[in-house]
Amino acid sequence: MxxxxxxxxxxxxxxxxxxxxxxxxxxxxxxxxxxxxxxxxxxxxxxxxxxxxxxxxxxxxxxxxxxxxxxxxxxxxxxxxxxxxxxxxxxxxxxxxxxxGQFNLPLVPDAARRYLAVAAGSGITPILSIVKTTLAAEPGSSFTLLYGNRASSSVIFRDEIASLKDRYQQRLNIVHMMSREPQDVELFNGRIGAAKCEELFARWIRIADHEAAFICGPQSMMLEVSQALQAHGMAKENIKVELFAAGTPAKARAPRPATANDPRESEITVVVDGVQRSFAMAKDKESVLDAGLKNGIDIRYSCKGGVCATCRCKVLEGKVEMDANYALEDYEIARGFVLSCQAFPITDKVVLDFDQDD
Known part of the structure; x- marks a missing residue:
């Protein structure tokens, strides 16, 4: 809605x-x-x-x-x-x-799976929800949580995480990483990145034992951890990612030259909360989201940076291209989902449905 x-x-x-x-x-x-x-x-x-x-x-x-x-x-x-x-x-x-949001996996009460969660700073917020919910809903499953911060004073939910560990002693393994506060175990010092992942995966966390992973944090951390997981055998489709900030600023879009057979305008139809509305917009000048808002259509959005997926919709007809995508996974794009804040029409007619979730 x-x-x-x-x-x-x-x-x-x-x-x-x-x-x-x-x-x-x-x-x-x-x-x-x-x-x-x-x-x-x-x-x-x-x-x-x-x-x-x-x-x-x-x-x-x-x-x-x-x-x-x-x-x-x-x-x-x-x-x-x-x-x-x-x-x-x-x-x-x-x-x-x-x-x-789609930062989750379906839970199965009788499942016995091992999950890995990697968070940095405030990236712990959705991870905490996922860990707590999963441990309660899947009594046979377990979690390894790798949580990076500068120092212990900046650890968000420190007491709640400790209580969670006390409750699920055999099913929850927690590794706190500190980049600016030395710890007794040298392995747990430093920033979570490609090099640290290689150390951890070789000496502490066996990736082959984990069936899926959740990553939330800055873009660079997410990319490095995801690549390290894949290098150690975890399938890309089993890695769920969520960014809380895009690492690259938005760039001005370079317009494509129009031809006689390629009109500069596209007819856009959107379905929002069961109501269908249409408008015309110029190609390559602004996103579908911005054009829709200018035409008085209350399309849901938040970041406008391709990060949060609040403006996610499904292409029913025509084609669009996205300038950036930090939120949708490959399978979602394959099913026709796009981010309207990053979507520019490339066909003369486009139909988008904002009401479809699956």
Whole structure:
């Protein structure tokens, strides 16, 4: 759903010096609307100095917890993150879009699988939801969690992770990596990257014993860990990734020269919340998302950078090309899904459905 709903902030906890955890109160009539799958995120909206801001934050609750929590870390120059850390108070209201995202795998109660999770900094947020939910839903499965931070003081959910370890002593293995705080075991010092993965996979973590992996963090870390996992035999389709920031800035799109047989405009039809709308747009000048918003269509979006997948839709007719993609996996693209914030029409007619999830 592309609609935003006003939710009340039930409580705010100062998790670390620069990170808050906010619990949202969901009224009974919206429980089904805000039901979530582990690893999904929420998109928030507010008006700040006359400008509409939208930001996505991962849900950190387990599905079984019965509450809805997000962690928001201050980011240098981050308009929304700094505003939220200063203004999120119990009783305040914030506009929230229902959960979206594909950063998960289907759970099977009688499964006995071994998973690997790799997180850096605030990338722990969806990973915590995935680990907690999976350990509760699959009693025969286990997790290895590799979590990187600069120092112990910046570890988000440190106490909750420790409690989780106490609860699942035989099924949860946790490795804390510190890049700026020396630890007793030299193997656990340094940044999570290609070189460190080679050390860990050779001396501590046997990849062949793990059936799937979840990675969340900066782009460089995600790419290096994913490549290392594949080099050690894990199939690419078993590696789920989620970025909390794109490492490359958006670039201006170079227009393609038009020909007599290739009109400069494309007729776009979109299906949003069951309503079909059409509009014409110029090719190669702006994304389908931006053109749709200019035509008054309330298309869901958040980052506009190809990272969060909030604007994910399915191509039913015609073709588009994407400038960037940090969110969709190969199988999703093969099924016709695209990110409308990065999609530019290359055919004279394009039909996009924003209501399809599978």
């Amino acid at each position: 592309s609609r935003f709903f006003p939710l009340t902030i039930a409580s705010v906890h100062q998790e670390t010096r620069d990170t808050i955890v906010a619990t949202l109160a969901v009224p009974g009539e919206l429980r089904e609307t805000f039901a979530f799958t582990q690893g999904q995120h929420l998109t928030f909206r507010t008006q700040l100095e006359g400008e509409e801001l939208r930001r996505s934050y991962s849900i950190c609750s387990a599905v079984q917890d019965g509450d809805l929590r997000v962690a928001i870390k201050r980011v240098a120059g981050g308009q929304f993150s700094n505003w939220a850390n200063d203004h999120f108070k119990p009783g305040a209201s914030i506009e929230v879009m229902p959960p979206t």
